[in-house]
Amino acid sequence: MRISPFLLERHFAKYEFDIPFQLSCSDCEPLALAELLEMASTESIGLWQNLKLSYTESQGNTLLREEISQTYDGIKPEEIIVCAPEEGIFLVMNSLLSSGDHLIVISPAYQSLSEIALSIGCQVSHWKADLDGQYRVKSMESLITSKTRMVVINFPHNPTGALISRAEFIEITQLCTLNGILLFSDEMYRGLEQDISYQLPCAAALSPGNISLSGMSKSFALPGLRIGWLVCRNPGVREELIQMKDYTTICASAPSEILAIIALKNRDRILKRNLQIIKKNIIMVNEFIDRNTDCVYWNEPKAGSVALLNLLNGLSSEELCKDLLEKQKVLAIGSHLFRFHEPAIRLGLGRIGFEQALKKLEDYLFSVVKS
Numbered sequence: 001m002r003i004s005p006f007l008l009e010r011h012f013a014k015y016e017f018d019i020p021f022q023l024s025c026s027d028c029e030p031l032a033l034a035e036l037l038e039m040a041s042t043e044s045i046g047l048w049q050n051l052k053l054s055y056t057e058s059q060g061n062t063l064l065r066e067e068i069s070q071t072y073d074g075i076k077p078e079e080i081i082v083c084a085p086e087e088g089i090f091l092v093m094n095s096l097l098s099s100g101d102h103l104i105v106i107s108p109a110y111q112s113l114s115e116i117a118l119s120i121g122c123q124v125s126h127w128k129a130d131l132d133g134q135y136r137v138k139s140m141e142s143l144i145t146s147k148t149r150m151v152v153i154n155f156p157h158n159p160t161g162a163l164i165s166r167a168e169f170i171e172i173t174q175l176c177t178l179n180g181i182l183l184f185s186d187e188m189y190r191g192l193e194q195d196i197s198y199q200l201p202c203a204a205a206l207s208p209g210n211i212s213l214s215g216m217s218k219s220f221a222l223p224g225l226r227i228g229w230l231v232c233r234n235p236g237v238r239e240e241l242i243q244m245k246d247y248t249t250i251c252a253s254a255p256s257e258i259l260a261i262i263a264l265k266n267r268d269r270i271l272k273r274n275l276q277i278i279k280k281n282i283i284m285v286n287e288f289i290d291r292n293t294d295c296v297y298w299n300e301p302k303a304g305s306v307a308l309l310n311l312l313n314g315l316s317s318e319e320l321c322k323d324l325l326e327k328q329k330v331l332a333i334g335s336h337l338f339r340f341h342e343p344a345i346r347l348g349l350g351r352i353g354f355e356q357a358l359k360k361l362e363d364y365l366f367s368v369v370k371s
């Protein structure tokens with residue numbers, strides 16, 4: 001299998017740990033181990049201290065799957081497969097797609113959502129937003145062909161921060177069911193809605209043919225656990241996914257599973273903390289945009305921890321990111337790393353240090369672009 005390099009991940013790998021100011025991280029401010037353990041009940045501390053570092057259950061720790069199922073309506077623990085989030089995408093695509101299949105993938109997208117399918121020999125059509133930044137179901141529907149095997153969506157969306165309504169989400173589910181298409185819904189940013197009424201249902205809960213992906217990396221501020229999960233209600237498909245996992249990680253990390261249980265037992269507290277950080281950063285971005293309307297604009301996100309800052313005035317995302325890195329020591333992810341041709345940079349709204357990175361961007365705009 002030949003697969004193209006993952007542009008965004010290669011870029012982070014090169015700079016993330018050396019560059020002091022981060023403008024574009026997609027996760028929320030990571031929790032310290034001590035902070036998480038402080039939230040643990042006596043019972044959970046017992047699980048942590050008495051943990052045997054053996055292999056774990058291939059499908060995922062039973063207690064963890066019970067906790068995960070409680071974050072949904074109508075999902076049973078046995079319908080969940082624990083895996084690293086990125087691994088979940090790999091498992092779904094490699095188990096369920098064949099060369100020649102046609103997919104419709106939201107665009108721009110976290111690269112693996114289309115790249116793995118391309119590496120298998122699939123044809124990919126890109127579901128793009130309209131000029132107002134909204135994703136319309138009609139334009140997705142117009143891409144369906146007789147060969148369409150899978151539709152891949154991601155709401156709240158990385159990188160635009162877009163969200164569709166519950167009615168539109170249900171319409172997509174119905175369209176897929178009607179056409180015998182598998183809906184793969186990446187829900188990594190679920191839980192970060194600024195108003196709970198915006199929260200979309202879990203796609204897998206709406207129809208047994210759908211598969212949902214979620215995890216601890218973004219909404220729960222624990223990317224280092226490498227814990228995520230697939231929700232798959234079809235027993236035959238689930239078995240295929242579990243069998244494929246024997247060739248990736250076999251099972252999850254035992255300590256990470258216990259830490260994920262602790263976090264999920266404290267999910268309201270953790271989500272509240274993360275939303276507070278995001279809301280504060282959104283206010284800051286709006287003020288920043290008001291001062292720089294000649295250079296930038298955005299569609300303020302209703303959910304998730306990322307959004308795009310669109311560039312005006314002939315600014316190129318590639319050049320801006322290069323300059324920010326070299327002159328301001330700011331790591332910014334440009335739309336070019338998503339193979340998206342509108343000039344923009346991704347804003348990572350979940351981090352505490354975002355304020356300083358934004359200030360550095362503004363200093364740059366004043367000293368270089370506007371001078």
Ligand SMILES: Cc1ncc(COP(=O)(O)O)c(C=O)c1O
Nearest residue numbers: 026084085086110158186188217
């Ligand atoms: C939409 C989306 N899906 C999946 C992933 C993969 O998550 P992880 O990096 O925790 O494996 C990411 C990470 O950025 C993402 O943004």
